[in-house]
Amino acid sequence: xxxxxxxxxxxxxxxxxxxxxxxxxxxxxxxxxxxxxxxxxxxxxxxxxxxxxxxxxxxxxxxxxxxxxxxxxxxxxxxxxxxxxxxxxxxxxxxxxxxxxxxxxxxxxxxxxxxxxxxxxxxxxxxxxxxxxxxxxxxxxxxxxxxxxxxxxxxxxxxxxxxxxxxxxxxxxxxxxxxxxxxxxxxxxxxxxxxxxxxxxxxxxxxxxxxxxxxxxxxxxxxxxxxxxxxxxxxxxxxxxxxxxxxxxxxxxxxxxxxxxx
Numbered sequence: 001x002x003x004x005x006x007x008x009x010x011x012x013x014x015x016x017x018x019x020x021x022x023x024x025x026x027x028x029x030x031x032x033x034x035x036x037x038x039x040x041x042x043x044x045x046x047x048x049x050x051x052x053x054x055x056x057x058x059x060x061x062x063x064x065x066x067x068x069x070x071x072x073x074x075x076x077x078x079x080x081x082x083x084x085x086x087x088x089x090x091x092x093x094x095x096x097x098x099x100x101x102x103x104x105x106x107x108x109x110x111x112x113x114x115x116x117x118x119x120x121x122x123x124x125x126x127x128x129x130x131x132x133x134x135x136x137x138x139x140x141x142x143x144x145x146x147x148x149x150x151x152x153x154x155x156x157x158x159x160x161x162x163x164x165x166x167x168x169x170x171x172x173x174x175x176x177x178x179x180x181x182x183x184x185x186x187x188x189x190x191x192x193x194x195x196x197x198x199x200x201x202x203x204x205x206x207x208x209x210x211x212x213x214x215x216x217x218x219x220x221x222x223x224x225x226x227x228x229x230x231x232x233x234x235x236x237x238x239x240x241x242x243x244x245x246x247x248x249x250x251x252x253x254x255x256x257x258x259x260x261x262x
Contacts, residue, residue, distance in 0.1 A: 015075035030070055034085060038062040041089045047225050047240070058093050065092025111152045111248070113138065114145075118252035128206045128249070150237070153244035203253035211246035214239055 018026040042058035069088035073081055114134070121129045121137045135145035204215055217223045217231065225239040
């Protein structure tokens with residue numbers, strides 16, 4: 001980030017001054033600087049959302065995440081604010097969407113059915129299950145399974161930020177939380193979070209190559225579904241489907257870990 005944006009102060013100096021003084025003027029300057037990031041994250045989240053979800057609403061939800069990030073960011077930790085803020089912004093948007101409960105119950109049930117099938121099947125097989133094996137375990141054709149995934153991908157909020165939620169609403173452990181300083185956590189919690197991180201890395205490595213590629217390009221290279229489709233020479237809807245399937249597999253891995261299967 002260019003120093004000129006913050007006039008004669010570097011960003012590091014600005015953060016140190018803000019943490020010391022909590023000056024509203026500095027906070028407002030940081031908000032103005034990072035509002036484009038809120039709109040960018042909202043734009044990525046809005047991909048594949050139904051028309052009933054307004055982009056401006058997503059931006060509004062994301063602003064809460066930006067404020068939360070500004071309040072909790074520790075400049076002394078070896079994490080860039082942009083990296084930290086993205087997870088907080090995305091998490092705030094998902095939290096609000098969950099509160100609105102706009103996903104049809106039938107779609108939520110289908111998502112859970114697929115996830116539960118993957119958990120049981122991979123526990124039995126001891127490896128990543130193929131699409132045809134998942135379809136067979138569900139008692140449907142492979143085309144019916146692909147159609148179900150497309151239906152879920154079009155309406156359900158599934159992301160890697162969600163994947164890091166372990167269990168019910170009282171057991172939130174998001175990716176944003178894992179970035180925060182663990183100094184206030186007891187050793188057992190620190191060990192547990194490190195274990196979750198290892199499981200996620202292992203689970204991503206075990207994904208089918210095309211799903212792994214989508215995850216890497218979307219979350220690490222920060223490409224949109226449309227851009228990934230151009231790279232892989234497939235349709236945007238196919239990328240959305242692969243993204244959803246990858247996340248269902250990752251959620252299943254965490255469920256398995258919680259149940260002691262790993």
